[in-house]
Amino acid sequence: MMTESLRLKAVQKPIIPVIAELIRQNPGTISLGQGVVWYPPPPEVAARVRDFPVDAVLHKYQSVYGIPELVSIIERKLRDENGIDVGEESRIFVTAGGNMAFINALLAITDPGDEVILNLPYYFNHEMAIVMANCQPVLVPTDEQYQLQPALIEAAITPRTRAVVTVSPNNPTGMVYPEEALRAVNRICHERGIYHIHDEAYEYFTYGGTRHFSPGSIAETRRSTISLFSLSKSYGFASWRIGYQVVPAHLSEAINKVQDTVLICPPVVSQYAAIGAMEAGSGYCREKLDDLEAVRNLALDMLRGLGERCVVPESNGAFYFLIRLMTDRTSMDVVERLIRQHKVAAIPGTAFGIEDGCTLRVSYGALQRETVVAGLGRLTEGLKEILD
Numbered sequence: 001m002m003t004e005s006l007r008l009k010a011v012q013k014p015i016i017p018v019i020a021e022l023i024r025q026n027p028g029t030i031s032l033g034q035g036v037v038w039y040p041p042p043p044e045v046a047a048r049v050r051d052f053p054v055d056a057v058l059h060k061y062q063s064v065y066g067i068p069e070l071v072s073i074i075e076r077k078l079r080d081e082n083g084i085d086v087g088e089e090s091r092i093f094v095t096a097g098g099n100m101a102f103i104n105a106l107l108a109i110t111d112p113g114d115e116v117i118l119n120l121p122y123y124f125n126h127e128m129a130i131v132m133a134n135c136q137p138v139l140v141p142t143d144e145q146y147q148l149q150p151a152l153i154e155a156a157i158t159p160r161t162r163a164v165v166t167v168s169p170n171n172p173t174g175m176v177y178p179e180e181a182l183r184a185v186n187r188i189c190h191e192r193g194i195y196h197i198h199d200e201a202y203e204y205f206t207y208g209g210t211r212h213f214s215p216g217s218i219a220e221t222r223r224s225t226i227s228l229f230s231l232s233k234s235y236g237f238a239s240w241r242i243g244y245q246v247v248p249a250h251l252s253e254a255i256n257k258v259q260d261t262v263l264i265c266p267p268v269v270s271q272y273a274a275i276g277a278m279e280a281g282s283g284y285c286r287e288k289l290d291d292l293e294a295v296r297n298l299a300l301d302m303l304r305g306l307g308e309r310c311v312v313p314e315s316n317g318a319f320y321f322l323i324r325l326m327t328d329r330t331s332m333d334v335v336e337r338l339i340r341q342h343k344v345a346a347i348p349g350t351a352f353g354i355e356d357g358c359t360l361r362v363s364y365g366a367l368q369r370e371t372v373v374a375g376l377g378r379l380t381e382g383l384k385e386i387l388d
Contacts, residue, residue, distance in 0.1 A: 011131045015351035022339045030375035031345040036366045039236045042284045048276030062265045066094025070271045073278045083217030091252045094244045094266050098201045098230035101245035105226045108254035110135050110162045117164040121352035123171045145313050146173040150184040163195040169202040169317025172352045172361040176317035179213040190221040201230040202318040204285040207293045210316040223248045234285040235277040242274040299364045302376045309387045319365030325358040342382030
């Protein structure tokens with residue numbers, strides 16, 4: 001019989017298209033769902049694309065690793081901002097976004113049946129990729145404030161474990177993991193002979209003096225650390241699909257095989273656009289943070305106005321809150337009611353692996369301040385009605 005893969009049947013349905021379809025069915029809905037920023041790429045991007053050389057060579061396949069000019073800019077950025085000295089022990093791969101960087105790493109280090117530790121709540125595309133690779137996600141809970149618990153991570157390691165995944169600043173919680181906790185995870189992975197895959201897609205989005213830390217900067221554990229980055233969030237660059245990863249040099253051949261098979265090379269015009277974005281530099285994103293922090297503070301105040309009906313762990317990164325609601329309703333039921341009856345969307349916590357209780361991810365990064373405030377007004381009024 002002609003059927004779809006049993007492997008893919010086990011993969012959860014992507015939540016963003018599901019919510020997008022509900023929004024389409026309910027015109028006028030304000031989305032506090034998808035995790036993108038409201039601002040466009042810097043003008044240097046348009047300049048680079050406009051000046052894209054009319055050269056037949058550039059319309060042919062380019063290096064699997066990325067075009068040399070972009071790789072060079074990334075290498076300088078890693079050294080100056082993340083404390084990561086690529087050197088001879090590591091290798092940079094430019095990828096078609098951060099998700100591809102994760103898939104590259106996963107396929108390079110695992111075999112079917114291997115285990116990969118995810119901290120709960122997880123980023124749903126990481127869990128989906130692990131299942132697609134015929135591997136087993138092992139879920140380790142974070143604490144009440146969604147912070148890492150290194151002792152529980154270490155206790156979850158078995159002979160089949162190949163990696164521990166961390167995301168900081170975190171999607172979906174917005175939490176920023178402190179340097180001490182990330183160093184502890186890095187040490188555990190190095191000592192146990194497994195990899196630490198660390199996703200830094202939201203590296204510039206921190207508030208209130210909170211500091212972002214890159215585990216890849218720890219020289220003595222470089223052979224066991226894989227660092228993932230993306231331009232999508234920081235530069236308003238999502239549709240250009242450019243990310244990159246820093247991997248131990250001994251994984252270069254394996255990742256080369258994956259990338260050459262799946263992609264051959266990242267789109268060259270997008271790589272030229274990425275050069276423009278990174279020439280503008282991190283200051284382009286950082287100048288937007290005051291506005292984002294003001295919206296964050298408004299969101300925090302409005303959500304806390306719900307009182308005991310809503311628990312809001314205070315996050316200092318990305319542009320998310322993962323709220324807990326005091327109700328017996330499922331998170332998807334609440335989301336559907338919010339969209340159909342109150343014209344505002346959020347993402348159910350079940351998409352991130354949270355099966356106990358009712359949780360919603362609320363994103364405040366994608367809309368202008370006035371629209372976010374309007375959406376939060378609908379959200380809080382809707383929740384008051386649903387939770388009463």
